[in-house]
Amino acid sequence: MRLLIPFLLALLLAACGDPQMPKLVDSRELIVLTREGATTYFKDDNGAPAGFEYDLAHLFADELGIDIRHVVVKHDKDILKQLKKGKAHFGVAWFGPTNDPDLLAGPSYFSSSNVIAQNDAALPIETPDDLDGRLVHVTAGSRQAAALDELRKRFPGIQASEHKRTTDLQLLERISGQRAESALVDRAVLDIASNYYPQLQYSLTVGGEMPISWVFPAKADPELVQKADAFIERIRSDGTLARLVDRYFGHVERLSAADVVRFVERIRVVLPQFKGFFVAAQIETGIDWRLLAALAYQESQWNPLATSPTGVRGMMMLTEETADRLRVSNRLDARQSILGGSQYLSALRDTLPESVKEPDRTWLAMAAYNLGMGHLNAARRIAEGLKQDPDSWYEMKTVLPLLARPEYYLRLKSGRGRGGEAVIMTENIRMYYDILTRHEAPYRPYSSNQAAAMNSSPPR
Incomplete structure (x- = not known):
């Protein structure tokens, strides 16, 4: 009995330390972590969920022939933490590349970059040096918050303000109303927001163009990841992806x-x-x-x-x-x-x-x-x-x-x-x-x- 108790305890600790979602064949539904955002997930006037990535994930679930459940959390960091705990099959939040060994980037279906947005009445920002001593706003736990942290290592004079209860569009509304001077946001979000708030202007691009993709736990079911790869390749080849991109983004750059x-x-x-x-x-x-x-x-x-x-x-x-x-x-x-x-x-x-x-x-x-x-x-x-x-x-x-x-x-x-x-x-x-x-x-x-x-x- 003395030998059995440590053995059982070791098994229990091992199980707790290696969380993992059920394999695809054993899953009754596809669990997807997401957050509110102009490119990701939002509710229309009737309260129905919508969004480019929301629709994309639903198309994938339809192809798998399985129900899907979106779990909406506050920030990107929350999604990544929950993925590492095995709480979902993958995360959908306009993610860029990841260097985290506990995470795996899926196939890319879009590309974007991080840009500084300003009010058109503000002094222009053309280089990182122009940010010295300035306050840059970001949404908390976002890719942009991480990018700003990296930029501040090279330019420590940059000040940062993270907003925990503010979406990217709400942050850009503040910039438009001159209640904040500048913000680091995703370019695709700024493309959309510029039509709502014409006082916004594009300034400095921080980093280069990056692929946008879903994020899986590193220990995700290989079959699920393979099927995601095949799905993105298929919809790219047959035009489905292009039609979805056009539905959400095809008209956003038409007006001056x-x-x-x-x-x-x-x-x-x-x-x-x-x-x-x-x-x-x-x-x-x-x-x-x-x-x-x-x-x-x-x-x-x-x-x-x-x-x-x-x-x-x-x-x-x-x-x-x-x-x-x-x-x-x-x-x-x-x-x-x-x-x-x-x-x-x-x-x-x-x-x-x-x-x-x-x-x-x-x-x-x-x-x-x-x-x-x-x-x-x-x-x-x-x-x-x-x-x-x-x-x-x-x-x-x-x-x-x-x-x-x-x-x-x-x-x-x-x-x-x-x-x-x-x-x-x-x-x-x-x-x-x-x-x-x-x-x-x-x-x-x-x-x-x-x-x-x-x-x-x-x-x-």
Whole structure:
């Protein structure tokens, strides 16, 4: 018995010192550690989880044929600690390379870098020497916090401030409002934030370009790591990864800082006059009022009297024929124009075949709003001939400009089309919509704030 007790104790200590998730074949679900972030994980207006890496992990779980559970923690450091304890299969938090022997970087699916962000009114930072004596803000436990620590070993005059309860976007909002001077953030996050806060500017890049990947425990099931490698390779080869990248990042660099400043100012000054009409149009069509407002801004800059040389008029720039069909008696009446244009977009979206899923369905309908459904269908046929997916907005973006080339349009009943213009319009609307979702709340029926919005409409 005296010999048995030490033996059992040794076994117990060994088991405690070597934590490990069950092998893939024995797992009932894929457990993934993540944190809130613009590139990683967030909740949409309806409380549903979303995000580039969130969607990517779900695609992987679907391929494995296994359920997935996201465990959301505060910081990158928390994820890495939990992985070492065997609490999850892998971590998803926009990780760069790791030198930790207890961790293993998976296959790369993106690349990014760390950059200093400033307000455009601040003195520029061009070299690390310019940071001497300056305070740089970072989110606590992040890759940027670790990079700043390394930089301070070479330039000890740099001061650091770590924020424990602040996301990257919230930190950049502080920089935009001049409540902080500079921050070290991920470049992809700054690309997104620049459209919400046009006062932000890019300064110094700290370190070089780095691969972004999932992180596994060093003792992860080799089969799981191999399947992750094969999965990333497959979606890279078949275009799935490129389509996902386009969904979250493909439109973020379309607008200039001046465009964003002008748009945000008009959200404040002009939009309140017409918000009630957009909300009423959502009630009629089911389309998010902010998306309808984004479309209207692209069409007319929210000018109800807008008129183009081609004869389209009003807030939603309706043709006379379309207005007659929708029983819009006065295209220069903002209420009529908004409701009519919204009904037209809804009809276009409903016309698309069931094989077209969201969000591609909405973006293709937006293109048809500009082009007409005849031209869009012609472009879809061209796509099929080129072995492209006519249901994918990502692939149709490259096909639609072909409508302006004679070798294509001379064979089409619909004739020449301004497909490139439709792509630009739709991509701009995507960005305007993203900005509006940061500044305006969704419509919630029967809430007091929505009643106020309805009452804010100008008299007819």
